[in-house]
Amino acid sequence: MTLTRDVPLIPSQSALVFIDVQNFSAHRNGAEFKDLSEAEFQQKYGWYFDQLDTRVIPNMQAIQAACRTAGIEVMYTNIESLTLDGRDRSLDYKITGFLVPKGSWDGKVIDQIAPVGDEIVLPKSSSSVFVSTHIDYILRNLGVRQVVLAGLITDQCVESAIRDACDLGYLVTQVTDACLTYTPERHENSLRTIKGYCRQVTAAELVEELSRA
Numbered sequence: 001m002t003l004t005r006d007v008p009l010i011p012s013q014s015a016l017v018f019i020d021v022q023n024f025s026a027h028r029n030g031a032e033f034k035d036l037s038e039a040e041f042q043q044k045y046g047w048y049f050d051q052l053d054t055r056v057i058p059n060m061q062a063i064q065a066a067c068r069t070a071g072i073e074v075m076y077t078n079i080e081s082l083t084l085d086g087r088d089r090s091l092d093y094k095i096t097g098f099l100v101p102k103g104s105w106d107g108k109v110i111d112q113i114a115p116v117g118d119e120i121v122l123p124k125s126s127s128s129v130f131v132s133t134h135i136d137y138i139l140r141n142l143g144v145r146q147v148v149l150a151g152l153i154t155d156q157c158v159e160s161a162i163r164d165a166c167d168l169g170y171l172v173t174q175v176t177d178a179c180l181t182y183t184p185e186r187h188e189n190s191l192r193t194i195k196g197y198c199r200q201v202t203a204a205e206l207v208e209e210l211s212r213a
Contacts, residue, residue, distance in 0.1 A: 005198060014073070014148060015139060019077055020153070060203075080102065090127075107123065120138065149198075150178035175201060
């Protein structure tokens with residue numbers, strides 16, 4: 001028997017996890033951007049938001065819809081503290097200055113891919129969802145063996161989740177055009193770097209795969 005990462009999804013054993021697709025990091029008025037002048041915003045984040053609006057969020061919507069139709073669990077993780085003052089944040093987040101208070105608007109999933117029904121949303125206070133939440137426990141309770149990952153930021157929290165999921169024994173699929181970071185160079189470098197840990201597919205390829213499942 002040949003071991004491989006190139007395994008199509010079995011819907012009953014799969015979950016789609018969106019990483020940090022929230023107002024804080026994906027809305028013009030999010031805390032990361034709201035204090036920037038329009039000139040500063042365009043210079044630093046113009047490309048990023050153009051890609052989000054025209055390509056990445058539509059791809060997220062497509063895979064979300066396809067997974068829901070296929071009966072695949074859809075989950076979300078957001079940067080959000082368990083406290084109002086963020087005292088529970090990781091040291092790294094404190095140094096970086098990330099503060100998304102418990103229950104805040106910044107911590108909400110963006111409207112375009114908002115959870116429906118009882119879809120699971122997990123607040124996290126470190127880069128990897130596998131470090132600062134009990135997602136591993138939840139996935140195992142759900143019978144999940146294959147994890148599909150999409151979201152923000154490709155070369156930070158998405159990469160961290162891919163590595164940890166791989167090391168914990170999950171088969172990981174990264175949807176390459178449903179992830180994004182701040183420059184095309186960083187995005188492409190991340191995809192090359194993380195390729196050894198996961199199967200990489202486009203949103204269109206995943207939707208087609210699920211239509212045949």
